[in-house]
Amino acid sequence: MKRLNSMDEKALLNSFKSGDRRSIEQLYRLYQPALLFFSKRILYNYETLDAQSIVQDSFLKVIEHKEEFTSIGGIKAFLYTATKNNCFKAIEKEKVRLKRFDKYIVDFDESEDVIVSQIIYTEVISELHSAIELLPEQCRIIMQKFMEGKTANEISAEMDITVSTINNQKSRAVSLLRKRLSNAGFSLLTFFL
Numbered sequence: 001m002k003r004l005n006s007m008d009e010k011a012l013l014n015s016f017k018s019g020d021r022r023s024i025e026q027l028y029r030l031y032q033p034a035l036l037f038f039s040k041r042i043l044y045n046y047e048t049l050d051a052q053s054i055v056q057d058s059f060l061k062v063i064e065h066k067e068e069f070t071s072i073g074g075i076k077a078f079l080y081t082a083t084k085n086n087c088f089k090a091i092e093k094e095k096v097r098l099k100r101f102d103k104y105i106v107d108f109d110e111s112e113d114v115i116v117s118q119i120i121y122t123e124v125i126s127e128l129h130s131a132i133e134l135l136p137e138q139c140r141i142i143m144q145k146f147m148e149g150k151t152a153n154e155i156s157a158e159m160d161i162t163v164s165t166i167n168n169q170k171s172r173a174v175s176l177l178r179k180r181l182s183n184a185g186f187s188l189l190t191f192f193l
Contacts, residue, residue: 009072016075017066028059031076035083042087049090058082124185131180132173139173142166 015023
């Protein structure tokens with residue numbers, strides 16, 4: 001890393017504090033290689049974390065606080081501290097992500113039969129929802145509410161119509177859906193009703 005003499009430091013600091021782009025680039029060229037090495041050393045077990053991105057975030061923080069610095073040494077210290085803190089935050093986020101992934105893997109049953117049944121179930125649900133979307137408006141709204149698990153009494157209170165109207169619209173919807181749905185789709189519909 002190239003060292004600056006005290007006159008160069010003062011000029012660079014004043015230029016940096018005023019927001020001069022060249023001084024920002026000079027500081028980046030001056031400290032980025034060491035910070036990148038430092039960041040990679042902290043993140044050595046975390047290949048998925050991007051050390052370069054972490055260092056860039058540290059430089060952005062320095063630029064946000066540029067008026068507060070009284071020396072180039074202060075900027076350097078801030079960069080190292082920000083890089084260290086950014087690395088630790090990234091590691092914590094990665095640990096949380098890995099913990100969630102591990103839980104998912106433990107809970108996930110990868111047997112072929114389970115996967116195939118989940119695909120079939122998803123396709124049948126999709127078929128059912130598509131068919132319901134084609135119903136006349138009141139039938140569609142009532143069937144969607146039944147699909148949400150609501151009872152005829154709850155739907156009646158919510159829509160301010162009688163339970164008998166709800167049941168009539170439900171019967172009409174079932175009749176129309178019977179013509180549009182596959183056997184599996186209709187069987188699933190009866191599960192919701």
